[in-house]
Amino acid sequence: MNTLEFTILVAIGSLLAGLLGSLTGLGGGVVIVPLLTLAFGVDIRYAIGASLVSVISTSSGSAAAYLKEGYSNIRIGMFLEVATTIGAITGAYLAASTPTRAIAIIFGVVLLYSAYSASRPPKASSTDDQPDRYAKLLKLDGDYPTAAGKESYHVRHVPAGFSLMYLAGVISGLLGIGSGAVKVLAMDQIMRIPFKVSTTTSNFMIGVTAAASAGIYLHRGYIDPGIAMPVMLGVLGGALIGARILPGAKVRTLRMVFSLVIAALAVEMIFKGLKGSL
Amino acid sequence: MPAIPDWGDKRFEIMIGRLLRYGVFLAASWVLVGGIHYLLQSHSEAMNYKVFRGESDDLRFVREIIRGALELNARGFIQLGILLLIATPVARVAFSVVGFALEKDWLYVGVTLIVLALLVYSLSS
Numbered sequence: 001m002n003t004l005e006f007t008i009l010v011a012i013g014s015l016l017a018g019l020l021g022s023l024t025g026l027g028g029g030v031v032i033v034p035l036l037t038l039a040f041g042v043d044i045r046y047a048i049g050a051s052l053v054s055v056i057s058t059s060s061g062s063a064a065a066y067l068k069e070g071y072s073n074i075r076i077g078m079f080l081e082v083a084t085t086i087g088a089i090t091g092a093y094l095a096a097s098t099p100t101r102a103i104a105i106i107f108g109v110v111l112l113y114s115a116y117s118a119s120r121p122p123k124a125s126s127t128d129d130q131p132d133r134y135a136k137l138l139k140l141d142g143d144y145p146t147a148a149g150k151e152s153y154h155v156r157h158v159p160a161g162f163s164l165m166y167l168a169g170v171i172s173g174l175l176g177i178g179s180g181a182v183k184v185l186a187m188d189q190i191m192r193i194p195f196k197v198s199t200t201t202s203n204f205m206i207g208v209t210a211a212a213s214a215g216i217y218l219h220r221g222y223i224d225p226g227i228a229m230p231v232m233l234g235v236l237g238g239a240l241i242g243a244r245i246l247p248g249a250k251v252r253t254l255r256m257v258f259s260l261v262i263a264a265l266a267v268e269m270i271f272k273g274l275k276g277s278l
Numbered sequence: 279m280p281a282i283p284d285w286g287d288k289r290f291e292i293m294i295g296r297l298l299r300y301g302v303f304l305a306a307s308w309v310l311v312g313g314i315h316y317l318l319q320s321h322s323e324a325m326n327y328k329v330f331r332g333e334s335d336d337l338r339f340v341r342e343i344i345r346g347a348l349e350l351n352a353r354g355f356i357q358l359g360i361l362l363l364i365a366t367p368v369a370r371v372a373f374s375v376v377g378f379a380l381e382k383d384w385l386y387v388g389v390t391l392i393v394l395a396l397l398v399y400s401l402s403s
Contacts (some may be wrong), residue, residue: 004321007313028329038308043330053360060366064295067288074291078374078390085396092400139385206394207367214364215400219339221332226325229313232363236306 001040003226004276010040014054018238021058024264025199025245026118027206028173028235029055029177030111037104037278040125042227044100044278048176049222052214054235057180059207061236065243068172073142076155076193080165083206084183085212087169092216095174100206104273107175108163111266114181119259134158153194161191173213178206290377294370301366308359316352340401368397 001009013035021028029051036047066072095103111243135141135155143152155161164186173181180202187198217223272278336342345353358376371394378386 001325002321003323003325004317007317033330040327042327046327046401053363056367057302057306057361060298060363061368063370064292064299067291067295070288074374075386078393080384081371081393082389082396085393085400089396089400091315094325099367139383164320175386189297207395208371211364211367212400214403215397218361218364218401221334221338223357223360224327224333225337225353225360226316227311227327228360229316229356232360233306236302 001144006040007226007230010036010227011188011234013039014231014234015238015241018054018058020063020238020254020258020261021235022239022242023249023251024118024259025251026114026255027055027178028058028238030114031261031265032231032235033107033176034226034269035112035186035214036231038265038268044103045095045219045222046224046227048095048103049214049217049224050228051176052210052217052229053228053232055176056214057209057232057236058239059178059203059210061239062203062243063207064134066200066203071086071144071196072145072204073140073193073197074201074204075138075142076140076187076191076197077136077204077220079140079200080162080187081208084172084209085225086167087166087171088173088209088212089169090166091170091173091175092213092220093173094170095217096220098174100278101273101276105172106271106276108266108268108273110175110179110182111169111262111269112178114204115259115262116229117185118255118262132156132158139206142197144194151194153197154192156192161186164190169209169212172206172209173216176182176210176213176217178210179190180206185224197268217256232258289298290380294373294377297373298366298370301369302363305359305363305366308362309356312347312352312355312359313348319352364401366395368401371397 016032017028032051033047037044058095131154135158141157143150168179168182183202184198187193188195336346343357347358375390
C-alpha cells in the first residue's frame with residue numbers, strides 16, 4: 001500500500017466511524033484504534049495518537065450546538081475536569097510503560113463495556129439519596145429545560161463520582177478515546193445527574209481530557225501527521241454529515257448494529273492482544 | 279438557592295462554543311492544505327506504520343513544529359494544524375477563567391485555573 005492509498009482508505013474508514021459515532025451518540029473515537037490496528041496494521045501507539053486528535057475535533061466542533069441547548073452544566077464539567085485531566089496525564093504516562101499487548105486487551109474490555117452500555121436503554125436514576133454537602137459547597141446543583149419548563153436537580157455522591165472521573169481520565173489517556181461511557185456512568189448513575197445533562201456535559205469534558213494526554217503523546221512522538229490527517233478530517237466530515245441527517249435517522253436500530261460492531265472489534269482486540277500479534 | 283448559570287453566563291458560553299467551532303474549522307482547513315501538499319509530494323511512497331519508530335524532534339515540540347511549518351515542510355505544516363486543534367480545548371478553559379471572573383465566582387476561577395495549569399503542564403512537559 002502506498003501513501004495515497006493508505007490516506008484515502010483511512011479517510012473513508014474514519015468518515016464512516018465519525019458518521020456512525022455521531023448518529024448513535026457513541027463518538028467515533030472508540031472504533032478508530034481498532035480500525036487502524038486491525039485493518040491497516042498500524043502500530044497501536046500511532047493509532048492512539050491519531051484517535052486522540054479525532055476525539056478533540058468532534059468535542060470542540062460540537063460544543064456550540066450542545067451549549068445552545070442549555071443542558072450542559074459548566075460547573076459540574078469544570079470541577080470534574082480536575083479529576084479527568086489528572087487521570088489523563090496519569091494514563092498518558094502509564095501508556096509508555098505498559099506493553100502494547102496489555103493495552104490491546106484493556107482496550108477490548110473497555111470496548112465491550114461501551115457496547116454493553118450503548119445497547120441498554122438509559123435507566124431512570126432514583127433521587128431519594130441524601131443530598132451531598134460538597135454539591136452545595138461547589139454549587140453543582142442546577143436546572144435544565146424540559147417540555148414542562150425548567151426542572152432543577154441535585155447532585156449526589158460527589159467524592160465517588162470524582163473518583164470514577166479520575167478513572168475515566170486514566171482510560172482516556174491510556175487508550176486515546178473519549179471514554180464517554182465511563183463519564184456518563186459516573187454522572188448519570190452515581191452522581192444522579194439527569195441523563196441529558198450527563199451526556200452533554202460529558203461531551204464538553206471529553207475534549208479537555210483528550211487535550212491533557214495529547215500534549216504528552218505529541219512530545220513522545222506518537223502523533224504522526226500522515227495518520228492523524230486522514231483520521232481527523234474523516235471523523236470530522238462524518239460527524240458533520242451525521243448532524244445533518246440525524247433528525248430522520250433510525251437511531252435505535254443503528255445503535256444496536258454499531259454496538260455489535262464494537263463488540264466484535266473488542267473480541268478481536270482481546271484475541272490479538274492475548275496472541276501478541278498486535 | 280445555589281448559584282446557577284444565569285443568562286449572561288450562557289451567552290458567554292455560546293460565544294465560546296462558536297469560537298471553538300471556528301478554531302476547529304481553521305485547524306481542519308490547515309490540515310487539509312498541508313495534507314494535499316503532503317500527498318502531492320509523497321503519494322507513491324510505501325507506507326510503513328507497522329513498526330513504531332516515534333516522530334523526529336521537529337514534529338514533537340511546539341517551537342520545532344512552528345519552524346517546520348514556516349519552512350513549508352508538508353508534515354510539519356500538518357502537525358501545526360493538529361497543534362492548533364489541541365489548543366482549542368485549552369482556549370476554552372482559558373476563556374472560562376474570564377467568564378467566571380466576570381461573574382465574580384472566585385471559587386470557580388480557582389478550579390478552572392487548576393485545569394488550565396494541568397493542560398499547560400501537559401503541553402510543555
